[in-house]
Amino acid sequence: MKRPTAIRLCAAATTTALAAVTGVVLLMPQASAAATGATGYATMNGGTTGGAGGQTVRATTGTEINAALCNRASSSTPITIEVEGTVNHGNTSSVSGSSCDTADDEIDLKKISNVTIVGVGGGAVFDQLGIHVRESSNIIIQNVTVRNVKKSGTPTSNGGDAIGMESDVHNVWVDHATLEASGGEDDGYDGLFDLKDNVQYVTLSYSILRDSGRGGLIGHSDSDLSSSFITFHHNLYQDIDSRTPLLRGGTTHSYDNYYVGLTKSGINSRMGGHARVDNNYFKDSRDVLGTFYTDELGYWQVSGNIYDNVTWTAPGSENHPAGPDPQSNTTVTIPYPYALDAASCVPDIVGRTAGAGKGLKVSDGNCSVPTSQPTTPTPTATPTTTGPTAPPTQPSGTNLSIGAxxxxxxxxxxxxxxxxxxxxxxxxxxxxxxxxxxxxxxxxxxxxxxxxxxxxxxxxxxxxxxxxxxxxxxxxxxxxxxxxxxxxxxxxxxxxxxxxxxxxxxxxxxxxxxxxx
Incomplete structure (x- = not known):
């Protein structure tokens, strides 16, 4: 284009120990970095507090994350893991211990509880390496970027899911995350946010899901109807083919999300699924709500949504769009309190708040973002290695970008x-x-x-x-x-x-x- 002529969420703490092998920094017990608290269905079933009240650990590699999990007294000892830097295949190895079940080349939160993973400082990027939650509960994942996780090609991780949960998982809050791929299944990628085999009481909030063939699913097959009670709010779904999400059975609540560039289908409720869809903004997209690719119908309750340049295909076998004039065909009762932004301001609010590195800012439920609220956590300890900062002098020599x-x-x-x-x-x-x-x-x-x-x-x-x-x-x-x-x-x-x-x-x-x- 041509132009015309942090508030700290964790209190300061004293370093108490260094993990002998990995150099992980351990800090005194303090509150979870997720100071604003969980929302949506993650507040039900006893609530989601992650590692609140436990020790805080600093990690800059995947191996250090695994070591932090394994150095706990038990698999349920509360812990907050502050992550800064890039976690990738080169620095993520399995660590053994009685309080963990870790793996190489992915962050495996398996058979554990009471854990917070939060990006701090310059941010945390999980590059081509997914986060896998299995047989676990009370987990918070906040302020992280997970990108380009593949199920085929090189390298592979987590079955191709950016964040995947399966097998008896409950009470998980994923907040202010950026989940992105660089293509669809033919390019080696799977889902950005997949939940299957009895995953319940989960909230995805203030996050970005983009550049993928598949946004995410709830239930991995038409016989897997056990996952339910999932909230999606103030998220950006951008340039996604389908599955925002795909819902097999169960109940979901999607409100104040911004969907733009959905090329095939959007919220796909099937196999008796019940979706509450409130005050969302759908733009430049196709078949944003309905039952698709099956005749096993699902249901929806709609209210306050805006459909901006949305196209709808004709109904037919295995194709049951809710539009062009979406109407409710069921009633879905929501058991928790929530404040709705008007759909007209959702693009602005989501643009200012969603994703990693946005300072954990949230809407006040009245189409504005208060200036006085928690921001991205500041590291509570100096990392074991730090990158240089920008000097005042300018570099000299040939600009190598010319011709690149x-x-x-x-x-x-x-x-x-x-x-x-x-x-x-x-x-x-x-x-x-x-x-x-x-x-x-x-x-x-x-x-x-x-x-x-x-x-x-x-x-x-x-x-x-x-x-x-x-x-x-x-x-x-x-x-x-x-x-x-x-x-x-x-x-x-x-x-x-x-x-x-x-x-x-x-x-x-x-x-x-x-x-x-």
Whole structure:
């Protein structure tokens, strides 16, 4: 596009011990980082508090997460695990212990309870590595990004699900997460948020699910009708083929979600499922509600939704859309209190609050986001390793971005990735929202030790927290706040990614320069 001329959620604590093998930092007991509390069905059945009241542990690798679980006195001892950095296959190994059942190449929350996993500082990214919850309860997963988890190809993790729950799981709250893929099943990916085999009392809130063939399912087959009582609210579903979610049996409540770019179908209630659908905004999508791909019908109660440029296919065998004028065909009673934002303000509210790195901000239920509320947790201890911060001096030499390629997580309307590497300060790239990533790439390895991020004129200061990631390995090269010059240890790579994890408005990157030194 061409332009015209943290409040700390955990109190300070004293380090008490270091895990001898992994270097995990252990802190004194304190409240869970999820200070605002669970919502929706996760508040029922005794509630969801995660690791509240237990010890807090700092982790920067998957192995350290596993060690934290295994070092507890028992599998139910409360614990909060603060995660910063990139968790990937290279740093996630199984750890043994009587209080855990961990695995290589995924975060396996198996046969445990009373656990919080929360991203802190510059953020937590689970890169090509999924989070698996099995036979567990009272779990909170908050402020994390899980991306590009594959079930086929290389590498694989968690059956291809970003977050998957199965086999007698109850009371889980996933909040302010970003779950994303880079394609559909043919590209090796499965679901972003799959629940199966008796998963109950779960809430997914203020999260982003995007760029995937499958948003998620409840029940893995037409004979699996045991999962139920799931709430979805203030989430963004963007560029998804279907399953937002697919519901087999059970009861769900979807309210104040923003669905945009659903290409095949959306909320698919079947096999007697009951879906309450309130004050959602559906845009530029197809068949956003109904029973699809089966004649085993489901049911829905609808109220206050907006259908903006939604198309509906004709009814037929195994195709039962609720539109073009969706009407309720059942009544679904909701047992918990909740405040509804008007559907007309949902795109704005969700854009300002949903996803990792948004400071844990939430709506007040009256179409506004209060400025005085908890923000993204600040780390309660210095990590075992830290990336350099941006120096005041500018890098010198040849800008390696000129003539290179570029891609990213998303792009705002009218912008392009190439605008950030064209030596033209009047053009720019912006993400489709307030966070996103932009990469520079080369056909063969180059050595990079500095980058310079230049914001478009008039938007200086919008970029908040960021990380620089070696896309080849997932290693975090640096993290900090604000645009400008950033240096780090010289690294040979094919692709380097600048991740914006927090911002003050929509960032506009005019130039993403890279230098050898």
């Amino acid at each position: 390629g570029a891609d990213g997580s998303s792009k705002g309307g009218g912008t392009s990735y190439g605008n950030a590497i064209d030596s033209d300060m009047s053009t720019y790239w912006s993400p489709n929202g307030s966070t996103g990533s932009l990469s520079v790439k080369w056909p063969s390895p180059v050595t990079v030790s500095a980058i310079r991020i230049r914001e478009a004129s008039g938007t200086e200061g919008r970029i908040g927290s960021w990380r620089v990631v070696d896309h080849d390995t997932g290693a975090v090269l640096a993290s900090g706040t604000g645009a400008g010059a950033i240096t780090f240890a010289a690294t040979s790579l094919r692709k380097i990614t600048f991740e914006i994890t927090g911002s003050n408005g929509t960032p506009e990157v005019a130039e993403y320069e890279t230098y050898a030194g």
